[in-house]
């Protein structure tokens with residue numbers, strides 16, 4: 001059943017989704033997530049976190065064990081044909097007839113979803129992906145980069161509303177990565193909703209409106225990209241003091257985010273490396289005024305891994 005006409009449903013609505021594979025492995029443990037129309041959503045997570053399982057379920061390739069998923073208001077199980085034609089999937093690897101031509105392969109993919117033939121549209125897609133020159137080449141003759149482009153062409157030629165890209169730029173060169181990012185933006189500008197999985201924080205930073213972090217089958221964080229980047233931009237200045245300190249003088253603690261560790265020998269200052277003013281110059285001069293001296297100085301930056309670890313610890 002579709003939602004009432006006056007309400008625009010989210011492009012994707014996932015509620016308490018779980019997946020236990022035969023053998024008992026729980027790949028997804030009650031994931032809930034809404035993705036709005038026209039959004040670019042990046043799903044980040046380490047190997048084996050459940051990213052591919054999640055998108056395979058939404059695309060109808062893997063059956064869920066529990067929960068519900070709707071695409072544009074249609075249920076992926078009871079309205080399978082409807083949802084399947086509304087999604088496109090760019091998988092990690094090409095599985096196609098190696099001896100078919102590029103044009104034939106893309107044309108055939110459109111037909112698979114019951115869309116009428118439209119060779120003008122196929123041509124446009126191939127041109128958009130710089131594949132037009134290769135239209136008569138057989139698939140097995142394409143370079144790795146060209147095969148990637150072909151995967152995208154196949155996934156979008158039936159004009160899906162939602163496009164999933166599973167690690168679109170893993171192992172591709174810089175030029176192709178830029179091309180893909182530009183293409184994803186153009187699709188978004190046409191109103192397509194994009195979900196991409198990636199290991200690369202830079203990719204999420206470059207592309208996404210929102211980022212979800214998945215770990216051990218659980219969605220442990222969903223945040224606006226800018227807010228997440230701010231967390232990632234957090235840096236620490238670590239000062240080894242030349243004498244132990246019992247407490248931080250109030251003149252300093254009131255002004256700076258400081259903490260003491262190592263029995264009072266290490267003073268740590270947390271600041272935003274992306275901000276205009278880091279406050280470091282002021283802190284160093286205020287330390288001198290407070291007659292505090294240090295013998296060593298180091299900076300540390302939170303990585304995505306630190307954020308994972310932190311989040312996982314907070315969950316315990």
Ligand SMILES: Nc1ncnc2c1ncn2[C@@H]1O[C@H](COP(=O)(O)OP(=O)(O)OP(=O)(O)O)[C@@H](O)[C@H]1O
Pocket residue numbers: 021022023025027045046047048049050051052053054
């Ligand atoms: N058919 C299957 N049977 C049993 N276990 C599976 C099956 N498919 C995937 N898994 C397991 O489910 C977990 C999640 O796999 P998934 O492919 O979703 O991870 P991922 O986040 O996409 O990882 P990667 O970044 O390596 O692609 C893994 O531990 C994987 O081994």
